[in-house]
Amino acid sequence: MTSITHPSTAATSQTPVALVTGGSRGLGKNSALHIARGGSDVILTYRSEAAQAQAVVQAIEAMGRRAVALPLDVSESSSFAAFAEQVRSALATHWQRQDFNFLVNNAGVGVHASFMETTEAQFDSMVNIHLKGVFFLTQKLLPLMADGGRIVNVSTGLARFALPGYAAYGSMKGAVEVLTRYMAKELGPRGIAVNVVAPGAIATDFGGGAVRDNAQLNAFVASQTALGRVGEPDDIGGVIASLLTPGNRWVNAQRIEASGGMFL
Numbered sequence: 245m246t247s248i249t250h251p252s253t254a255a256t257s258q259t260p261v262a263l264v265t266g267g268s269r270g271l272g273k274n275s276a277l278h279i280a281r282g283g284s285d286v287i288l289t290y291r292s293e294a295a296q297a298q299a300v301v302q303a304i305e306a307m308g309r310r311a312v313a314l315p316l317d318v319s320e321s322s323s324f325a326a327f328a329e330q331v332r333s334a335l336a337t338h339w340q341r342q343d344f345n346f347l348v349n350n351a352g353v354g355v356h357a358s359f360m361e362t363t364e365a366q367f368d369s370m371v372n373i374h375l376k377g378v379f380f381l382t383q384k385l386l387p388l389m390a391d392g393g394r395i396v397n398v399s400t401g402l403a404r405f406a407l408p409g410y411a412a413y414g415s416m417k418g419a420v421e422v423l424t425r426y427m428a429k430e431l432g433p434r435g436i437a438v439n440v441v442a443p444g445a446i447a448t449d450f451g452g453g454a455v456r457d458n459a460q461l462n463a464f465v466a467s468q469t470a471l472g473r474v475g476e477p478d479d480i481g482g483v484i485a486s487l488l489t490p491g492n493r494w495v496n497a498q499r500i501e502a503s504g505g506m507f508l
Contacts, residue, residue, distance in 0.1 A: 259310070260284040261344040262488065263331065263385070265318060266351030268297035271398065271443065274481030275348055280304040280311070282485050287334060287344065289316035289351065312338055318351045318377035319369065324384040331388055343390040346488045349378045349420075350398045359411040367412050374416035379423060392435040394488050397424050399442040399499070405507040417442075421499055428497035437496040439487050444503025446475040470505025479504070 262279045266272035267288025276286045277300070286304055290297035290313055297313035304311035312334045316327050335341050352374050355366050378397055389395075399421050402414035421440050428438040445465040465474045483502045486492055 259339075260346065260488075261287065261335070261339060261341075262346035262348065263287040263289075263344055264348040264350055265289045265316065265381070266291075268293045268300055268313070271446065271477055271480050271484075272348070272350040273300050274477035275350060275484040276300055276311075276481075277303060278481040278485035279346070279348075279488060280307050280309040282489060283309075284346065284488065285310040285339070287312050287314060287331060289314050289318075291315070291317050291351070310338060316351070318381060319372040321372070321376055321380045324381050327381075328384045328388060331385065335388070343388055345390050345393045347382065347385060347389065347393070347395045348398070348484060349382065349395070350484075351377070352398070354410075354413050356409045357412070358409055362412050370412045370416045374413070375419050375423070378420055382427070386431075389434075389436065393437075395427065395431070395436060395438040396484050396487050397421075397427075397438070397440045398484070399424075399440045401442050401444040401501060401503045401506055403442060404501065424499070425497045432496070437487075437493065439495060439498045439500060441480065441484050441487070442499060442501040442503070443480045444469065444475050444501070444506040446477060446480060465506070468507055469503065470508055473504065475502070475504055 260283070262284045264272050264276045264279065264286060267276040268290035272288070276288050280286050286309065288297060288300060288311065301311040301313050314327070314330050314334065317323060335344060355370060357366060382395065397420050399417040400414065402410045403418040403421055406414065424438050424440040431438060462474055466472055480502050483500065487495060
């Protein structure tokens with residue numbers, strides 16, 4: 245597998261490095277950009293959108309930060325050991341260091357099917373991507389994480405409220421929220437704080453772009469949100485990035501919903 249890199253003279257070995265999965269588009273892209281604006285370099289992953297990933301790398305480097313994009317399919321846990329070696333190599337080559345500081349487990353896809361119609365294949369896909377992927381990718385990357393680092397897992401408002409058609413997806417994210425607390429407990433001795441951010445409905449291409457493109461759905465969500473509109477990627481990226489700042493170092497094992505007050 246190949247990586248996408250661009251040279252930069254701004255980064256030093258003292259600059260924090262964040263790894264953001266699914267960073268080529270949507271919330272992952274927005275998070276990566278916010279994290280870079282906050283002063284960190286970024287390793288981002290993409291599944292197939294190499295050109296989009298390269299554009300994010302270039303945008304980060306335009307801020308004076310360093311960025312590297314690596315391919316990763318989070319549904320294929322058998323590839324995680326090899327991916328960890330790619331990360332190790334990238335750290336040595338581009339940062340002359342052996343560890344990184346922050347991990348954002350963002351990569352994912354949705355499935356919309358009623359509980360009665362959800363297939364076993366759809367269910368297994370959600371397990372592999374959203375639960376098994378987060379569990380074992382983090383496990384494989386922990387030896388490369390610096391003590392005192394941060395992990396942010398991305399969940400969904402659908403783990404708090406229920407909408408027909410999201411039983412499998414919401415269940416996996418609910419499991420990630422429980423996993424987050426266990427990770428925080430067990431990684432505490434290393435000083436690693438672990439939190440989960442749960443976005444509400446966001447106007448992105450996620451799920452086929454329904455919230456963004458379906459005017460009726462958009463209006464419904466806005467009517468059920470205290471702040472009176474659907475969310476935008478910028479509403480989430482800043483929340484994720486803020487959890488990596490020194491000022492939030494004492495926030496740990498928390499579920500932080502960023503939904504504008506949806507379904508209160």
